[in-house]
Amino acid sequence: MDMANQARIKETAEKYGNENVVVVIGAAEPESAGLTAETVMVGDPTMAGPLTNVALKLKVFHIFELKDLIDPAVYDEQLSMMEMVLDVDALCEEMENIRKECGC
Amino acid sequence: MTYPVIKAAAYVLVHAPNILLEHGTTITTERLLNPDSEYLKVLPKYLRSFDDAVNYAPNQVYIGNMKPEELRGYPTPWYANPVSGSRDGKYGEIMPEDEFYGLLRIVDRFELVELSPEFASQIKPKIEARNLFSAKQLAALDKTLDLSEIEKMVANNEADGLYLDGKLVGCVRAAHETDENLSAHVVFENLVSKASGALVLANLIKKHGINPLDIDYIIETSEEAIGDMNQRGGGNLAKAIGEVCDCLNATGSDVRGFCAGPAHGIIHACAMVKAGVFKNVVVLAGGSSAKLGMNSRDHVKKDMPALEDMVGGYAILISENDGVSPVVRTDIVGKHKIASGSSPQAVIQAIVADPLEENGLKITDIDVFAPELQNPELTVPAGAGDVPMANYKMIGAMAVKKGEIDKKDLMMFAEKHGVPGFAPTQGHIPSGVPLVGHVVDEIKEGKMQRAMIIGKGSLFLGRMTDLFDGISFIIEKNSGKTEEIKEDSEALKQEIRELIAGAIKEVADSLAGR
Numbered sequence: 001m002d003m004a005n006q007a008r009i010k011e012t013a014e015k016y017g018n019e020n021v022v023v024v025i026g027a028a029e030p031e032s033a034g035l036t037a038e039t040v041m042v043g044d045p046t047m048a049g050p051l052t053n054v055a056l057k058l059k060v061f062h063i064f065e066l067k068d069l070i071d072p073a074v075y076d077e078q079l080s081m082m083e084m085v086l087d088v089d090a091l092c093e094e095m096e097n098i099r100k101e102c103g104c
Numbered sequence: 105m106t107y108p109v110i111k112a113a114a115y116v117l118v119h120a121p122n123i124l125l126e127h128g129t130t131i132t133t134e135r136l137l138n139p140d141s142e143y144l145k146v147l148p149k150y151l152r153s154f155d156d157a158v159n160y161a162p163n164q165v166y167i168g169n170m171k172p173e174e175l176r177g178y179p180t181p182w183y184a185n186p187v188s189g190s191r192d193g194k195y196g197e198i199m200p201e202d203e204f205y206g207l208l209r210i211v212d213r214f215e216l217v218e219l220s221p222e223f224a225s226q227i228k229p230k231i232e233a234r235n236l237f238s239a240k241q242l243a244a245l246d247k248t249l250d251l252s253e254i255e256k257m258v259a260n261n262e263a264d265g266l267y268l269d270g271k272l273v274g275c276v277r278a279a280h281e282t283d284e285n286l287s288a289h290v291v292f293e294n295l296v297s298k299a300s301g302a303l304v305l306a307n308l309i310k311k312h313g314i315n316p317l318d319i320d321y322i323i324e325t326s327e328e329a330i331g332d333m334n335q336r337g338g339g340n341l342a343k344a345i346g347e348v349c350d351c352l353n354a355t356g357s358d359v360r361g362f363c364a365g366p367a368h369g370i371i372h373a374c375a376m377v378k379a380g381v382f383k384n385v386v387v388l389a390g391g392s393s394a395k396l397g398m399n400s401r402d403h404v405k406k407d408m409p410a411l412e413d414m415v416g417g418y419a420i421l422i423s424e425n426d427g428v429s430p431v432v433r434t435d436i437v438g439k440h441k442i443a444s445g446s447s448p449q450a451v452i453q454a455i456v457a458d459p460l461e462e463n464g465l466k467i468t469d470i471d472v473f474a475p476e477l478q479n480p481e482l483t484v485p486a487g488a489g490d491v492p493m494a495n496y497k498m499i500g501a502m503a504v505k506k507g508e509i510d511k512k513d514l515m516m517f518a519e520k521h522g523v524p525g526f527a528p529t530q531g532h533i534p535s536g537v538p539l540v541g542h543v544v545d546e547i548k549e550g551k552m553q554r555a556m557i558i559g560k561g562s563l564f565l566g567r568m569t570d571l572f573d574g575i576s577f578i579i580e581k582n583s584g585k586t587e588e589i590k591e592d593s594e595a596l597k598q599e600i601r602e603l604i605a606g607a608i609k610e611v612a613d614s615l616a617g618r
Contacts, residue, residue: 031487084501
């Protein structure tokens, strides 16, 4: 996750409280989705950005995990094409694993 | 309607491992934040030799010695399965770093590049033997500065060093004492872009036997800003590059659009030629030193060579219709509008589906798509996936949504209408344009009817808008007719004659009371 986004997430969490912030990821690759999730839960693993050693423990999901919460018409217009393109199962599995690993 | 044509294309690469170490932003940032990191310590061991870079299959595809399709099924990893390559390519060349330092000196008009006498005398005959630059230009290599002076300037932070195998051989000076836009670092980046741009233009001229005096206009599409503290992006690299290559009748300008810059530039050029403003317009760009080694942290972590050691360049000549060269369909242009939305689906709809639908074409009517063509061997280890494959799947998924293909044929679509990625991760360089040379050849050989070139740009990186951008155009087989406008106007005249005759007859009939 780039430094600017890390800074924005940190600011948002400070402003609204960690328990009131949910991070929704749209990453295409399981590895990058996992890294992003890890960053907002236990801190930046690359030790380069504002979230280094900052464990926000935020709730984090991939957008495909939230399909049931999305208006079907909006989902069809915005996400149905990418659902065909990406490995949705691998993305969701990675998210579940990383949440477990981070204890969130 | 007559269309402009793509008359010629050229491509170059410069092997730049030492520039990677000194100017790649991943490395310079790490040096600032974690100067003692293990990654910085081990990175030099992961750099590859010039021969390894030449014998790397994707690089041979880029300069035209192999077809992109040959990468399909070629044993992976490509870096561990070298081909028997050549530095000379059908479309251009691969230049080693020492010659490129000489080229930096040759293109420098302000005596900002200093080379040591020993180094300059070593590389002058090497560059001379390439027969790309004149004796007058090569004379720039005779003006040298003692290494002790160069060492002093680098030690005092008045210049950025040029290194080979860890040894200082030259430097690039700051062009101003306080202006950060003319700092040694910025001047260095701009000179890298200028020199690689000049190298590709020189190759375009030489490989295709073009008279440089016939070039009217140059559009430069890199991502560098040329200027000083009062006009940071003033320009004009286009004209600066044309000057190096003796395009004495040309002027030019710089077109910017992040990675979409080249596709925008080509559309600008086509419009100029079609409107009759200019006859021969070259669209080109050199490469970027900042992006070298961008993903090298991941490459090192995965114990593979730091493959992002190539500075890229491309040049494409757009000319009036000659009845032979493939045309650019200026009437079928896809654009990502401000209102289009930024979801991948909205982007593909706007730049791929909309222009085709508006012109009665299907997605499957396009033989091959050229989206971002990054070499997946560079991006997959960094978690960014296979970028061209993702694009082909997205275009295929759009074809599924339009009912043109069945969902089970998605992978087959990606293979049939796509090519494996082969371009270096140099931002604007991989964005569609690397395939133009191959497309032109395939169309001329009768193996292809039409291709769509797609440029996409991440405008949000500049923090002025969070919009995405994209633009596309179609290259098509030339119908052989160069006078279509004349024919059209004759037909129109005949139609008007018939209308007038009909009207006169009606008036005559009414006067006659019929």
